[in-house]
Amino acid sequence: MTADAGNASSLDRVAILGIVRDQLAEILEKSPDEIGEDVPFVELGADSLALIELVEALEENLSAHVAGFHIDDEDLEGLASVRDAVDYVSAKLQVA
Numbered sequence: 001m002t003a004d005a006g007n008a009s010s011l012d013r014v015a016i017l018g019i020v021r022d023q024l025a026e027i028l029e030k031s032p033d034e035i036g037e038d039v040p041f042v043e044l045g046a047d048s049l050a051l052i053e054l055v056e057a058l059e060e061n062l063s064a065h066v067a068g069f070h071i072d073d074e075d076l077e078g079l080a081s082v083r084d085a086v087d088y089v090s091a092k093l094q095v096a
Contacts, residue, residue: 010065011065013090016086016089016090016093017082017086018032019058019061019062019089020058020082020085020089021035023061024044024050024054027050028046035082037082037083037086038083039082040081041079041081042080051076051079052076054085058085058089066093069092069093071092
């Protein structure tokens with residue numbers, strides 16, 4: 001049985017956006033409503049340490065949906081906004 005594949009497919013882009021916004025809001029001590037999809041992380045006050053925390057939180061959260069979900073360190077440089085993170089996770093989950 002492929003329960004992992006079923007869980008991954010139940011995560012659409014809206015669900016992934018919610019996860020990214022919720023995790024980032026917790027890290028930055030903001031309301032998820034304050035975090036726009038197109039706002040660069042820098043403008044939200046997220047430094048490199050906050051982004052590392054976000055990656056760790058996403059890996060932990062998404063591992064419940066896709067076993068072994070991992071964001072490569074070299075891919076972090078390409079993630080500059082919430083939209084970038086959502087697009088990256090969406091693409092990675094389709095491959096998984």
